[in-house]
Amino acid sequence: MSRSVKEITQTDGLVTMYCCGPTVYRDAHVGNLRTFLLADLIARTIALTGLEVQLIQNITDVGHMADDFQEDGAEGDKMLAESKRTNIDPFEIARRYEERFHQDLARLNVIPADLYPKASENMTEMIAAIEELIANKSAYVGSDGSVYFDAASCASYGAISGNKLDSLKPGHRYEYVDEGGKRFHADWALWKVAGGRTQMIWDSPWGPGFPGWHIECSVMSINLLQAHANVHIGGIDLRFPHHENERAQSNALTKQETVDTWVHGEHLLFEGRKMSKSAGNVVLLQDVIDRGLDPLSLRFSLLENRYRSQMDLSWASLEAAHATLRRWRTAMTEWGNGDDVKFDQEVIYALTNDLDTPRAMQRLRTVEKDSTLGALDKRAIFLFADQVLGLDLARPAIQKALPAEIAALLAERAQARADKNWPTSDLLRAQLEEAGLEISDGPTGQSWSWK
């Protein structure tokens, strides 16, 4: 366990990966998507080096926040709060946002995981795991009837985050609220008794209740990946406590180091600030699309920063990405056609060197300008890189048929130009641009393309 760059492990040519997925009570914003993209980039890079990848990403459709801590106003469980607000069944909310999550991933060209297990469908397995942890003496039933994990039972607790158990004194950041039921402040709930709750609760040996926040990932990753994952991915904020606790649970269950490499993606800021409802700067992929930008310009922008550095996204950078994407696609069609792929040492070096996507992007800009390379070679190198970058670089810039009324306007404008009727010509150009065309006048007359 170290916090440095190391080689990804494999077993007989197979790399198993687990990525902490969304809690489906709202839309994923572009920051969430950055983390999901990270899993895709790692999976694609590993695949490009000739290894097989198995990727699992969970869907959290069981609220896990219930009064674990109190901040002013003490939100309860997020799923239930949203359910109460909208008066819709919590499971229906979950299904709705799950669908939108998959849609966002598809629009970002994220290759789907092999499985998207749901917390709600693994209840039996979670309960069995909790029973095993109690039998192991890693967990206990607290005085309030809930089940808690005994943090001190994990000798190496803190290996991921660097947090030492005895320095984890309560109350540095929040008012500490004594939950009463647990023996030690660093312990955490595996199963919470229902209390006054009536929705989203399940029967268990400890009475009706619901699972704690961390146990679902332990259980699903162990069960679906044969008790061992080569790579486990999540956002930086999950490093502590989620992954730390998950590791303690998983290792207690499998009696081994369950995960070889923990990868954490840094946060995305938007125009200098952390995205939050209160700051009013939450940006969804749909917002990017609504601005007339290709959703892959988000992917492009994210690729221009290293995954483990904090990144500031802005409309200016998305617009720049959109423009370059268009230029590259246009260049690709000019360079030729076909699917030939040319292995490029620099691209592969950048990607396998701790996923240096900015350098891979830089390489493409260099290739684009390199006059010693032939057009077909350029295209083939771009296609090679695109296997990981996933920017649909081979997609032709023009993809829609021209509607008849637009064609008529074009003809009208060609006539106006022939007549040197500039005011009419300019008016028509404005109309055509409004309709999404881009008009250019050159020595051979008027030409157009889709914006």
Add this chain to the structure above:
RNA sequence: GGUCGGAUGGCCGAGAGGCGAGGCAAGGGACUGCAAAUCCCUCUACACGGGUUCAAAUCCCGUUCCGACCUCCA
């Protein structure tokens, strides 16, 4: 208070002892009836103070400022 990062041109961002990455914006030019798009050209930098070295944006010491995590979160 603890732990870990960071400070590079108008802006975003790589680089980690010696050749000023790149992008955006800006200015100039080509093209155009005029534009847009595109192409060509131009411009500019390493937070501060010491030190090490033939040579420091890069290494060391100190200072200032910013951020992340420290039981909601991607």
